[in-house]
Amino acid sequence: MDRNSATGLFLIAALLLVYLFFFSPKKPDEKAAGKTPAATTAAAKAPAIPATALAPEAALDTTAGVVKTDSLVNKNLRVAFSSRGGRITAVRLREYKTFFGKPMDLFDAKSARMDTKFRTVDGKTVKFSDLNFQSVASQSTDGGSVLTFTAPVAGGSIVQTYTLPANSYELKYDLRLNGLERTVAQEPLTFTFVDEVRQTEQDLKQNRNHTTINHYLAAGDQGALAEASEKPEEYKAAGPVKWAAHKHDFFVAGLIADQQPFAGGAFNADVNLEDSTTIKTLSSTLTIPVAEVEQGRGQYRFYFGPNSFNTLKAVAPEFDRNVYLGWGLFRWVNRFVVLPVFHFLEQFISSYGVIIALLVLLIKLVTWPLTYKTYESQARMKVLKPEIDALKAKHGDDNTKVQQETMKLYQEFGVSPLSGCVPTLLTLPILFAMFQFFPNAIELRQQSFLWAKDLSSYDVFIKLPFYVKWYGDHVSLFTLMMTASTLLMTWQSNQTNTAMQGPMKTYSYLMPIIFLFVLNSFAAGLTWYYFVSNVITFAQQVATKAFVDDTKIRAQLDANKIKNKDKKPGGLQGRIAEAMKAAQEREAQAKRKS
Secondary structure, three states: OOOHOOOOOOOHHHHHHHHHHHHOOOOOOOHHHHOOOOOOOHHHOEEEEOOOOHHHHHHHHHHOOOOOOEEEOOOOOEEEEEOOEEEEEEEEEEEOOOOOOOOOEEEEOOOOEEEEEEOOOOOOEEEEHEEEEEEEEEEOOOOOEEEEEEEOOOOOOEEEEEEEEOOOEEEEEEEEOOOOOOOOOOOEEEEEEEEEEOOOOOHHHHHHOEEEEEEEEEOEEEEEEEOOOOOOOOOOOOOOOOEEEEEEOOOEEEEHHHHOOOOOOEEEEEOOOOOOOEEEEEEEEEOOOOOHHHOEEEEEEEEEEEEHHHHHHOOOOOOOHHOOOOOOHHHHHHHHHHHHHHHHHOOOOHHHHHHHHHHHHHHHHHOOOHHHHHHHHHHHOOOOOOHHHHHHHOOOOOHHHHHHHHHHHHHHHOOOOOOOHHHHHHHHHHHHHHHHEEEEEEEHHHEEEEEEEEOOOOOOEEEEEEEOOEEEEEEOOHHHHHHHHHHHHHHHHHHOOOOOHHHHHHHHHHHHHHHHHHOOOOEEEEHHHHHHHHHHHHHHHHHOOOOOOOHHHHHHHHHHHHOOOOOOOHHHHHHHHHHHHHHHHHHHHHHOOO
């Protein structure tokens, strides 16, 4: 490993650290969002009245105070309802468990509350939860289960129909106000969903930092509250909303408008770090156009299911954005390269640890031409070391002169000092993409490999009885293996490449130690990926040496020297040479003046 390669690796590591700590999802711009507290509307401030104050018909079943429960069940979901409000009270994902082995309840009556309210023409507020609905179960034409809730109100009725298909994570929801045109004010209804999210995964911090509210405007703009923020977050949509979703790390509870979009939306997230029960409280408020539900067009869908890219992309436009795959180019790499290859391999292989190893192998094979260019550049620099050492001996402590003559030497022999860095930098999109893929891939959730119980979270080889700042309370063996293999590769490079001298040797060992702390609490799939990558890289180095002949390289460099004898420096090297020359002249002038 020569000086230029080490500089390139140090630059890559620095960029990686910057990406990890400074390029998390951004908080929406407050001015553009028109951020206002969600509870400042006139409807929110209007006094609520009991159902019995509307008309005798509204007092359905309230005399006995009986609240009935119903449920809809299919292969994927069990959705519980209460006759009080005709609302959803609990959702269980039947094919999943929490990390702790408990049933995967997306939410229940204790952790979440749904309600809808409207205003009457005389300014009073009526909540659905003030009404006791009658329920009727039936079957849909496609074999799904249907549950219809009806509440007589002021000579009309409120009808809510829920349809759960036989094999789906979607729950169809139809809302109608029948014969209430003279009772309900001509302003939007308000749907609220308060969700006290509980820990379901091993890593509480990751569980919290991956929990947020995403939304999609009818105009085509997608947005989200800041995920990792530990401060209260608010956002008020500036226009109609197509869908909103509470993302629970690996699962989603969302509501989609099938006909006309919601008139508006306000979203809030709050974190209480001292609360060990609730990791984050999410709250969504969506306004429903009254004309839609009066004219039978109040058709919506709930999505209660896994945060899986292939599943979500069929739900609604941009609904797959709930799976965070990075931003810009990194998302593109994950979506169109990593995910397709990953899903292809899982059709034939059941072990996800083996799939990750094969994914590394395929990526290394595809990027080998770039890797070969890097090794070839290192070989050129190694061959030129005697000339560079001679320049250092000739000019002594005059670093400016040494650098200037070194650049001239590079030009003579047709060598670019950046040629060893550029191929490595071109692989950065894959490097950064992996940092987002492994912690967010539900495919890896609770998939064990060797001693790791869950490849989407860190592996616990040793549980420490104390907490170490910047490191954690556990020892990740995959991270230790990754660090040890990196240090071994660095040591071997320093032994075979005498161009690495002084502080540069120390720097080459420093970055693996830093990543030992940074990656100890990252997904085990990621650190396993980098360990395998190091092993394959080592094998590539051995194989490449068989093709890189120092004698042939020396002959090629000598031929370049003859060809470039009368050629003036150009391009980047020329500009660098001119800059060094100008710096040397300024230094000489300063010495003459002093």
